[in-house]
Amino acid sequence: MPAFKKIVVTGAAGFVGSHVAEAIVEMYPDSQIVLFDKMTYASHSDNVIHLLRDKRVEFQLADLCDPDSCIKAVNGADLVVHLAAESHVDNSFGNSLLFTRSNVLGTHTLAEAARSHNVGLFVHVSTDEVYGQILEGDVDETAKLNPTNPYSASKAAAEMVLNGYQKSYGMPIIMVRANNIFGIRQFPEKILPTFIMRMLHGMKLQIHGSGKNCRRYLAATDFAAGVLKIIEKGTIGEAYNIGSDEEFTNSEVANMICGLFDRDPGEWVTYVDDRPFNDFRYAISYDKVKALGWARKVNVADRLPQMITWYSENQDRYPHFTRLANGGR
Ligand SMILES: NC(=O)c1ccc[n+]([C@@H]2O[C@H](COP(=O)([O-])OP(=O)(O)OC[C@H]3O[C@@H](n4cnc5c(N)ncnc54)[C@H](O)[C@@H]3O)[C@@H](O)[C@H]2O)c1
Structure with missing residues (x-):
């Protein structure tokens, strides 16, 4: 098991981020953990308050688009798990620029901070929606990105920024794409x-x-376990679908x-x-994460x-x- 000195989880006060943060706090008892969130309407302090009782865990109220905040968060960090995003497709039709701002510029700002501070691993949480609709069968991680709405377009654009960082700077990035996630604490x-x-x-x-x-529906707890499995056993530079049947x-x-x-x-x-x-319809195959030893439970x-x-x-x-x-x- 890799040891991490300092881990940053962005979007931790949101739905999926709170489940991933919970799993990380439990899995890495010796790490300092920063929960980074702007606290949009979709977040709730009660999603993370229980985690802050642990002295290793601190909360940073900040916007991804603020470079100084990103640098403060990643300074000394060896792992960043990036979930913060505007996440609701319906809202993206009305205010698509906000999605580009948080999901693309925000990811870019965080990536630049991580690159300049030599973060050892950057795990980016993306979505199956970047593949566009899949009418039959399912697609693996090599499929072309073909987003169809402002939300999925902003998530695909964020992936492209990270692709550039990976290729140009050799930044250690792993991409994770999941289907619909369900569980408690979702707005x-x-x-x-x-x-x-x-x-x-x-x-x-x-x-x-x-x-x-x-x-397709995947439990938040199963998704969080998949992210941990990928942190432990995944290959840097690869993308992993985490899915459900x-x-x-x-x-x-x-x-x-x-x-x-x-x-x-x-x-x-x-x-x-x-x-x-x-x-x-969205449909992804997830043999690659299964090959790491992950299985859906719920x-x-x-x-x-x-x-x-x-x-x-x-x-x-x-x-x-x-x-x-x-x-x-
Ligand atoms: N929920 C799903 O079904 C699902 C499926 C696949 C992928 N994802 C991805 O998982 C991630 C989390 O999704 P979710 O459903 O938990 O969303 P959510 O809307 O519940 O939470 C997002 C969190 O990000 C924070 N945030 C938004 N903009 C920010 C900014 N500019 N700076 C800092 N923090 C900001 C919000 O305050 C919120 O706490 C997203 O990246 C999303 O694309 C979600």
Whole structure:
């Protein structure tokens, strides 16, 4: 197991970042750990507060686009795990420049700080959406990047910046691309937490378009274990897909949630206008990470009851839902 003196996790107060940070704090008991986050609307202090009880762990409130903050974070670090990003596709149609700013300029600024301070390993968390829609079969890590919306385009652009750093400066980078990740602490704008919160507030579920679009679902805890496996055993300069075979259409997801709340989908599901462009399906093969010894452990159906309990007990984290349920915006 490599020993790291100082590890930086960006986006740690967000959904996936908080799970990765938890796994890193546990896996590396001797490392100093910096949790770096700007605290956008999608983050929550309660996502990380439990980690800050450990004296080795500190929080840095900062924007990726600020070079001095990035330098402060990476100074003396031998591992950076970069998850911070604007992450919601729907928002990217309305404010795409923010996505380019945080995801591309922010990644570039962090990479430049890491390069100039000789960070030993930079793990960049990207997404399966960079491959664009995959109508049949699945794609491996050699597939061409073909993003179709401002979010995935900004993630692909960030990868290209890092590709340049890898080739020009020999910067030690590993790319990780994952499919839809689910679990507790995800801001209720993505499908699963939104559906759960709407059911908890007695609101109908809304599906974009026909409901036939499908996604594959991977548990956040499995994803975090995959990132650790890649840190331990991955090859510098390579990309790794971390995926799942659990594929559901959006209608199937709505039916599952209705079933758990004992409600009739015919009454509780409505269909609304689709996104400007909505990839029909994403599908990645993940043999390469399996070959490192990683395996998926958690199924959606096993985790949903726990998620429902968690969202029910933590509704006060998301006051915008109460406002929505009361007829506000
Ligand atoms: N959630 C998924 O299904 C999924 C799937 C594949 C890849 N990813 C990738 O995983 C990463 C984390 O996704 P998530 O779902 O946890 O997103 P999230 O929106 O829940 O969290 C993102 C975090 O990044 C922080 N952040 C945003 N802009 C920042 C900036 N300029 N400076 C510093 N911090 C900033 C936010 O405050 C937030 O805490 C992203 O890079 C995303 O592209 C997510």
